[in-house]
Amino acid sequence: MAKEITPRSENYSQWYNDIVVKADLAEQSAVRGCMVIKPYGYAIWEKMQSILDKAFKETGVQNAYFPLFIPKSFFSKEAEHVAGFAKECAVVTHHRLMNNPDGKGVVVDPDAKLEEELIVRPTSETIIWSVYKNWIKSWRDLPILCNQWCNVVRWEMRTRPFLRTAEFLWQEGHTAHATSEEAYAEAERMVNVYAKFAREVMALPVVVGHKSPGERFAGALDTLTIEAMMQDGKALQAGTSHFLGQNFAKSFDVQFTNKEGKLDYVWASSWGVSTRLMGALIMAHGDDNGLVLPPALAPIQVVMVPIYKSEEEHQAVLDKMYALKKALEAKGHSVEVDDRDTLRPGFKFAEWELKGVPVRLAMGPRDIQNGTVEVCRRDTLEKISEPLEGLEDRIIDLLDDIQKSIYAKALAFRDASIRKVDSWDEFKEEIEKGGFLLCHWDGTAETEAKIQEETKATIRCIPVDSAVCLEEGKCVYSGKPSHQRVLFARSY
Amino acid sequence: MAKEITPRSENYSQWYNDIVVKADLAEQSAVRGCMVIKPYGYAIWEKMQSILDKAFKETGVQNAYFPLFIPKSFFSKEAEHVAGFAKECAVVTHHRLMNNPDGKGVVVDPDAKLEEELIVRPTSETIIWSVYKNWIKSWRDLPILCNQWCNVVRWEMRTRPFLRTAEFLWQEGHTAHATSEEAYAEAERMVNVYAKFAREVMALPVVVGHKSPGERFAGALDTLTIEAMMQDGKALQAGTSHFLGQNFAKSFDVQFTNKEGKLDYVWASSWGVSTRLMGALIMAHGDDNGLVLPPALAPIQVVMVPIYKSEEEHQAVLDKMYALKKALEAKGHSVEVDDRDTLRPGFKFAEWELKGVPVRLAMGPRDIQNGTVEVCRRDTLEKISEPLEGLEDRIIDLLDDIQKSIYAKALAFRDASIRKVDSWDEFKEEIEKGGFLLCHWDGTAETEAKIQEETKATIRCIPVDSAVCLEEGKCVYSGKPSHQRVLFARSY
Numbered sequence: 001m002a003k004e005i006t007p008r009s010e011n012y013s014q015w016y017n018d019i020v021v022k023a024d025l026a027e028q029s030a031v032r033g034c035m036v037i038k039p040y041g042y043a044i045w046e047k048m049q050s051i052l053d054k055a056f057k058e059t060g061v062q063n064a065y066f067p068l069f070i071p072k073s074f075f076s077k078e079a080e081h082v083a084g085f086a087k088e089c090a091v092v093t094h095h096r097l098m099n100n101p102d103g104k105g106v107v108v109d110p111d112a113k114l115e116e117e118l119i120v121r122p123t124s125e126t127i128i129w130s131v132y133k134n135w136i137k138s139w140r141d142l143p144i145l146c147n148q149w150c151n152v153v154r155w156e157m158r159t160r161p162f163l164r165t166a167e168f169l170w171q172e173g174h175t176a177h178a179t180s181e182e183a184y185a186e187a188e189r190m191v192n193v194y195a196k197f198a199r200e201v202m203a204l205p206v207v208v209g210h211k212s213p214g215e216r217f218a219g220a221l222d223t224l225t226i227e228a229m230m231q232d233g234k235a236l237q238a239g240t241s242h243f244l245g246q247n248f249a250k251s252f253d254v255q256f257t258n259k260e261g262k263l264d265y266v267w268a269s270s271w272g273v274s275t276r277l278m279g280a281l282i283m284a285h286g287d288d289n290g291l292v293l294p295p296a297l298a299p300i301q302v303v304m305v306p307i308y309k310s311e312e313e314h315q316a317v318l319d320k321m322y323a324l325k326k327a328l329e330a331k332g333h334s335v336e337v338d339d340r341d342t343l344r345p346g347f348k349f350a351e352w353e354l355k356g357v358p359v360r361l362a363m364g365p366r367d368i369q370n371g372t373v374e375v376c377r378r379d380t381l382e383k384i385s386e387p388l389e390g391l392e393d394r395i396i397d398l399l400d401d402i403q404k405s406i407y408a409k410a411l412a413f414r415d416a417s418i419r420k421v422d423s424w425d426e427f428k429e430e431i432e433k434g435g436f437l438l439c440h441w442d443g444t445a446e447t448e449a450k451i452q453e454e455t456k457a458t459i460r461c462i463p464v465d466s467a468v469c470l471e472e473g474k475c476v477y478s479g480k481p482s483h484q485r486v487l488f489a490r491s492y
Numbered sequence: 493m494a495k496e497i498t499p500r501s502e503n504y505s506q507w508y509n510d511i512v513v514k515a516d517l518a519e520q521s522a523v524r525g526c527m528v529i530k531p532y533g534y535a536i537w538e539k540m541q542s543i544l545d546k547a548f549k550e551t552g553v554q555n556a557y558f559p560l561f562i563p564k565s566f567f568s569k570e571a572e573h574v575a576g577f578a579k580e581c582a583v584v585t586h587h588r589l590m591n592n593p594d595g596k597g598v599v600v601d602p603d604a605k606l607e608e609e610l611i612v613r614p615t616s617e618t619i620i621w622s623v624y625k626n627w628i629k630s631w632r633d634l635p636i637l638c639n640q641w642c643n644v645v646r647w648e649m650r651t652r653p654f655l656r657t658a659e660f661l662w663q664e665g666h667t668a669h670a671t672s673e674e675a676y677a678e679a680e681r682m683v684n685v686y687a688k689f690a691r692e693v694m695a696l697p698v699v700v701g702h703k704s705p706g707e708r709f710a711g712a713l714d715t716l717t718i719e720a721m722m723q724d725g726k727a728l729q730a731g732t733s734h735f736l737g738q739n740f741a742k743s744f745d746v747q748f749t750n751k752e753g754k755l756d757y758v759w760a761s762s763w764g765v766s767t768r769l770m771g772a773l774i775m776a777h778g779d780d781n782g783l784v785l786p787p788a789l790a791p792i793q794v795v796m797v798p799i800y801k802s803e804e805e806h807q808a809v810l811d812k813m814y815a816l817k818k819a820l821e822a823k824g825h826s827v828e829v830d831d832r833d834t835l836r837p838g839f840k841f842a843e844w845e846l847k848g849v850p851v852r853l854a855m856g857p858r859d860i861q862n863g864t865v866e867v868c869r870r871d872t873l874e875k876i877s878e879p880l881e882g883l884e885d886r887i888i889d890l891l892d893d894i895q896k897s898i899y900a901k902a903l904a905f906r907d908a909s910i911r912k913v914d915s916w917d918e919f920k921e922e923i924e925k926g927g928f929l930l931c932h933w934d935g936t937a938e939t940e941a942k943i944q945e946e947t948k949a950t951i952r953c954i955p956v957d958s959a960v961c962l963e964e965g966k967c968v969y970s971g972k973p974s975h976q977r978v979l980f981a982r983s984y
Contacts, residue, residue: 034559062531097578
């Protein structure tokens with residue numbers, strides 16, 4: 001009856017792909033690795049955008065827009081940066097097509113070769129710092145707090161919808177400051193904005209921490225991250241915020257006169273989240289019936305399905321439904337009455353479950369008689385019969401409860417997944433079970449690489465919560481002394 | 493004192509460029525023809541987006557996102573379309589850079605050549621119709637009403653900020669329908685959404701009309717347009733809406749089963765407005781002191797400048813200002829108190845005039861004594877002293893009045909610019925004076941081309957308002973019979 005979804009236990013990866021496609025979130029396009037975000041998926045992304053945008057602006061950030069293209073020479077000014085991105089970028093080499101002289105169609109016009117190739121931005125530090133050079137002369141011009149919502153391209157070899165695509169949508173904040181402390185504080189402020197958004201809006205209990213040097217953004221002195229745990233035991237990096245030091249200012253010669261009248265290089269942060277958050281949302285909360293959306297992000301929070309035989313019954317039910325819809329909408333909730341006459345109620349139920357709508361109401365002639373309605377919550381699939389009287393307020397409470405319950409469930413799952421592991425044998429055994437392993441690490445890149453090589457696990461982060469990680473011990477791999485535990489996991 | 497702006501009478505084009513740069517709207521980037529939209533300019537664009545987006549959604553349109561890249565072969569499936577766009581497009585040919593084997597920097601990796609080149613979208617009909625093919629099987633799947641907000645690239649040879657840039661931001665709506673009538677009605681509906689937005693929000697008295705066949709969008713059967721008149725007498729096409737017939741459905745083989753059970757090709761419309769609207773806004777309303785913003789689009793609607801000598805006076809003024817700011821913000825207005833202590837009031841006045849803030853309040857110790865405030869409206873530069881008592885409501889009325897006055901002024905200017913011209917000698921003389929010439933045209937592409945060749949004037953539109961144009965007469969150029977007048981102008 002409903003569109004079939006592969007159970008998670010059978011094939012988690014296929015379950016994910018099924019939900020993406022069958023809940024109408026996105027689909028592959030004819031262009032390698034580029035997806036089409038369908039209206040239902042895009043509506044969720046728009047809600048994310050609007051809530052994040054407001055949170056950014058509350059901290060004083062302004063939106064702006066910088067070019068899609070980056071001259072190849074800019075791209076290579078910061079050595080680590082180019083090393084990090086050069087191998088997977090789309091390169092524009094020509095600016096014209098011409099009729100094929102040998103036959104049908106069009107070909108690239110060889111006379112329209114660009115003097116300098118342009119890179120489609122994989123991230124915009126280089127082009128933005130070339131612009132900031134013109135904006136910054138004195139400490140009075142600082143700080144600059146700009147964000148842009150845009151598309152970026154990274155030519156990934158293996159792509160998956162939302163999680164890893166050649167083109168994706170994101171926001172990238174780029175800030176410029178007079179001191180190291182201010183730039184660092186900005187990077188911290190923004191990772192906390194992300195963490196709050198993840199927890200309160202996405203119902204995603206993320207761990208905030210630092211990346212190890214080996215996992216840092218190319219060009220950063222420190223990368224802060226929010227890491228989430230998916231239901232299959234793999235971690236997912238959901239957002240990052242970088243302290244860039246003076247690296248980009250030096251590469252683009254951006255100096256300012258400080259309050260003491262001396263020239264100094266400008267300090268920087270950058271931070272971003274992307275449509276990858278959609279992947280996290282699906283994998284953290286979905287079940288074998290489909291998507292489970294936290295009410296704060298659901299494009300439709302309440303769906304109502306009328307049940308009737310006669311046209312008279314139909315009208316009586318619709319009258320009640322539209323009255324309730326109006327009352328809920330007046331309080332800012334999004335409601336849909338599914339009055340399609342070509343589909344049976346059972347089909348509709350399954351479809352709205354698949355799409356993750358938090359609350360479903362069904363009402364038939366008997367309900368009208370009894371003054372009741374059937375209320376089904378998506379997260380637990382519980383159904384109860386509720387009196388119509390005063391229903392509006394109880395639905396609003398229910399939405400609130402669902403938001404909290406989804407978070408609580410994910411939090412319990414995450415916490416149960418975190419285990420302290422102190423021996424290498426145990427590590428190898430435990431990593432197979434998934435989840436976060438909280439282990440001592442000797443702080444060297446060699447050990448980190450060896451662990452990844454042998455187990456595919458990486459350091460997801462060094463948690464900022466010192467109660468969790470600050471402790472003396474011995475490296476789980478090398479046995480060398482360690483001052484703190486870090487979080488290992490396999491990851492998306 | 494203020495940043496100097498070239499007067500319009502001296503050099504209109506330079507005046508425009510001065511405002512763009514000095515009002516902090518945008519600037520050229522290092523990438524040919526690509527601009528940086530600065531925070532103040534972007535804030536205006538965001539207001540446009542948010543109001544338009546709401547208007548689209550009210551008609552049932554949903555947002556979605558389609559790939560940035562279009563395979564070359566798709567691009568050439570619609571013959572007129574490729575002819576219209578092939579000569580000015582950015583072509584991605586490679587997906588990797590490598591270290592330069594001959595020395596410094598990076599070069600394109602010749603081994604990473606794409607099998608098929610990708611075009612950076614100049615518009616998305618082709619990629620979207622290749623997707624719609626999968627979405628449409630039966631009349632039940634129709635209509636599809638999708639819009640996307642995105643960037644597009646057209647490799648223009650001569651660029652000007654906002655008016656004509658290689659990369660620009662826009663929205664493009666793409667709709668699919670079961671009948672020709674529905675698709676045409678959609679194209680009409682959306683040009684009317686644009687016209688309403690232009691008039692009520694941008695204070696831009698546009699003329700709605702059809703493009704002549706020669707000026708149609710490449711691949712359209714009919715193009716509807718909103719045409720605005722700029723202060724230098726040149727017209728500006730501010731938005732277009734196309735009836736595409738079945739052209740793209742045929743090129744991408746998109747058929748559906750209609751209610752009679754027969755296969756038919758799907759009917760289409762597409763429609764878009766872009767950051768070009770920013771250019772129209774500047775040129776329609778700006779004056780020699782800078783930008784003049786309609787309150788509906790002003791990121792800051794009211795600015796307050798405190799005037800004081802002692803710190804006591806300063807505080808007394810600020811107290812009044814912040815109280816008023818709070819009251820205005822509670823009613824949804826955006827207010828800034830400019831309390832920068834490094835700048836003199838006169839400098840601030842000039843800066844906010846340059847930035848087009850609709851209402852400026854200044855308050856000093858004498859105002860506190862008298863219970864007054866100096867109110868200056870940007871559109872007329874009138875200053876009056878107003879009692880503080882009840883000021884909040886009067887400012888709200890004033891903002892409303894400014895919105896209407898700016899429109900009325902632009903409307904009077906436009907109407908004065910429209911002249912009926914009936915002889916070729918008069919045409920050649922009058923076109924030099926600028927404005928719209930309402931003339932008979934014999935309906936042939938030959939005459940249209942000749943007129944453009946001899947005078948640089950083009951047919952801006954055939955107005956939909958039949959009272960304006962339906963009239964028998966003789967073509968102003970060929971003397972052949974004509975059934976209607978059309979609007980000629982030189983244009984941006």
